[in-house]
Amino acid sequence: MIKKLHQNYGVNGTELQLFTSYLTNRKQYTVVNGAKSNCRNIACGIPQGSTLGPLLFIMYINDLHLCSKFKTILYADDTYLSLSHSSLSTLQSRVNNELLKVHDGMSLNKLSTKYGKSLYLLTGKKIQNNLAENFLVRLGIHQIKHEQSVKYLGVIVDEKLNWSSLGQVFVAVKK
Numbered sequence: 318m319i320k321k322l323h324q325n326y327g328v329n330g331t332e333l334q335l336f337t338s339y340l341t342n343r344k345q346y347t348v349v350n351g352a353k354s355n356c357r358n359i360a361c362g363i364p365q366g367s368t369l370g371p372l373l374f375i376m377y378i379n380d381l382h383l384c385s386k387f388k389t390i391l392y393a394d395d396t397y398l399s400l401s402h403s404s405l406s407t408l409q410s411r412v413n414n415e416l417l418k419v420h421d422g423m424s425l426n427k428l429s430t431k432y433g434k435s436l437y438l439l440t441g442k443k444i445q446n447n448l449a450e451n452f453l454v455r456l457g458i459h460q461i462k463h464e465q466s467v468k469y470l471g472v473i474v475d476e477k478l479n480w481s482s483l484g485q486v487f488v489a490v491k492k
Contacts, residue, residue, distance in 0.1 A: 318363065318377050325380060339369070361427050377426065384422030385415040392470060409452055412437075416456045432459040438467045440476050 319337050322328040328336065343359045363373045375391065382389035387398035400415060402408040420430060437454045454461040466475040 318361075318373060321377060321380070326376065339364075378428070381419065381422060385418040386411070387415050387419065395470075397469065405452060409454070413453075413455055416454070416461075420456055430456065432456065432461070435459075436462045436464045436467060438464055438474065438476060440474075440478050 318340055319333070322336055323333055340363070343364070344356045345359055346356045347354045363370050363377065371393065374394070378391060378396075381391065381396065385398075387400050390397040390399075398415075398419065400408065400412055402411060423430060435456070439452055452463070454463070466473050468474075
């Protein structure tokens with residue numbers, strides 16, 4: 318994180334020293350039923366529950382888009398990747414290859430993928446059900462789950478990119 322603050326965001330001098338002090342030489346312990354564990358050093362990570370934590374996390378993962386050809390959308394700890402191609406077989410191959418690059422980029426930054434929470438949505442008007450059934454997305458040995466609709470920033474999007482599966486009206490109210 319300190320390296321990214323300096324190289325990617327131009328933080329240096331006293332400000333960089335402040336962040337270095339904030340992010341290094343930290344310790345943690347847990348308490349369960351009144352029993353306290355031994356205090357241990359924290360080698361990496363961002364303090365959770367802090368005011369700076371969410372901002373630092375976003376700054377930390379903000380370069381994820383550089384490791385693959387996916388269009389990448391980051392929101393808090395959710396990541397949305399998209400890729401398109403006119404050929405399903407080419408798309409499948411590219412998605413699986415690019416996912417490996419994303420995985421490598423995340424591993425390099427000491428981040429992990431939650432395979433159980435990861436899923437994919439295959440969209441397009443010309444996609445036939447029998448073709449979509451054979452479309453497999455994998456990350457190494459892990460098969461990513463296919464869904465017919467996903468919740469994207471609070472909005473449900475389906476495979477046909479229409480709103481019919483919502484069954485409700487979304488209204489934006491300005492305060």
